[in-house]
Amino acid sequence: MTSRIPPTESADAEVDIDVxxxxxxxxxxxxxxxxxxxGLAxxxxEAEAEVGxxxxxxxxxxxxxxxxxxxxxxxxxxxxRLVDRDRLALGRFEPGSRIWQGGAFHDLPDAFREPGRIGAALRSPVAPxxxxxxxxxxxxxxxxxxDLGEPSxxxxxxxxxxxxxxxFSERFIDGFFRPFLGGVFLDRALSAPASLFQYLFRCFASGDATIPAGGMGRLPEAIAEPLGDAVTTGIRVRAVGPDSVELENGSRVRARRVVIATEAAAAAALTGEASPSSTRAVTAWFAARTAPIERPVLLLDGAGEGPVNHLAVVTEVAEGLAPEGWSLVAASGSEPFTGPxxxxxxxxxxxMNRWFGADVERWGHLKTHEIPHALPSVDRSSAPTPGFRVGSDGIVRVGDHEAFAAIQGALRSGRRAAEWILAEESD
Ligand SMILES: Cc1cc2nc3c(=O)[nH]c(=O)nc-3n(C[C@H](O)[C@H](O)[C@H](O)COP(=O)(O)OP(=O)(O)OC[C@H]3O[C@@H](n4cnc5c(N)ncnc54)[C@H](O)[C@@H]3O)c2cc1C
Structure with a gap:
């Protein structure tokens, strides 16, 4: 069902919001x-109670x-460009990973980022x-x-x-790339475009993988803070038009321009356009008195046993994620985990019992997150966009589905659209 509002007829109706x-x-x-x-108003x-x-x-x-x-x-x-790095108090993962294969874990260190571990990297049985x-x-x-540019x-x-x-050998593809990129693209089939893989490979190679103190939600909070009252949460937009939106309480908000920044499925519901398919993600969170591994390292299922593809003890990575004396374990499945x-x-x-032994029986299950539309699937046959799109209705579309499926893609999409709008306004 589409939810379109026709353009406002009286051209001189008062509008005090630009976008x-x-x-x-x-x-x-x-x-x-x-x-x-x-300088625009x-x-x-936002439909949900919080930003992010x-x-x-x-x-x-x-x-x-x-x-x-x-x-x-x-x-x-x-x-x-938007957030002061110190504010996030990032905790960093060890470069490299630890891979379950042949009934045991093996380190695969990143010797380029940790030259002291070159011996261990060369000896690692995970890769020929x-x-x-x-x-x-x-x-x-x-x-x-x-520079890092963007996926080409x-x-x-x-x-x-x-x-x-x-x-690359099939053994290394199955043992490392499938679980590692299965964690990144949420798709062990490795069907994502090669250009996106190359881009993210460069990102991993040239910096750290991190989690902010207090969790990933601290990132959008920090970005939103300077916007103050300009952001209203807990109210859904139920219809859009070229110069107005209709809120779920029935009120109409007029503006000179409208931007849809929802996930792909919600954008499709508002505009009537087709929605790309998407990938599901599942993460189960466990509280443990003793960390199953006391290192900030990403553990990967290189044996393809499933359903857990990747696991981290996030309290080994970042501060402020658990009460004193507790460890927090994130166990994530990705395709092909398709069961209920x-x-x-x-x-x-x-x-986990096979991975860490009977201590796992003492873990407490806190919550399972199932995200049905975690990442938009990328259509490799479609031409790339500048990261945003202006429909024939004049409404601007932004989001990771218009750029590429990552934090960087979503932020870039928003910036590029804003730059285009500012240029249009100044003409
Ligand atoms: C499990 C998982 C793991 C991921 N791992 C990584 C990773 O490790 N690294 C990485 O870079 N990226 C990762 N990503 C991808 C990254 O999180 C997304 O690409 C990015 O957050 C998308 O941002 P967005 O603004 O495009 O969309 P969204 O975050 O989906 O924002 C859309 C917003 O629109 C709101 N909305 C929808 N409909 C309406 C409406 N009618 N009215 C008002 N508001 C509405 C929604 O509530 C939502 O807040 C992961 C994603 C998931 C789910």
Missing amino acids: VIVGAGLAGLSCARYLAAG VRVF GRVRTDEVDGFRLDRGFQVLLTAYDEVW LADKLRVARMRSTALMGA DDGRRSTLDELRARG VETFVPRALEQ
């Missing part, structure tokens, strides 16, 4: 910040649980030496680029095709 933005996820907030900095309406969209943190019994495990890469320059050399080559090529349109091939073309969400926790605990 109204639907949705206070990262894209909407970023757009609002740049528009406000450019902005209002943002897919980047939010719930408080449960004193634990801070991100809505689906995710990480902030320090290479995301869009973040630092030839694959380690391929990673080294790919890394130096990736870092040779002048080269090739339109899948990540899996790209890895095979680079000569109720089956995830018992199956995950069986798997």
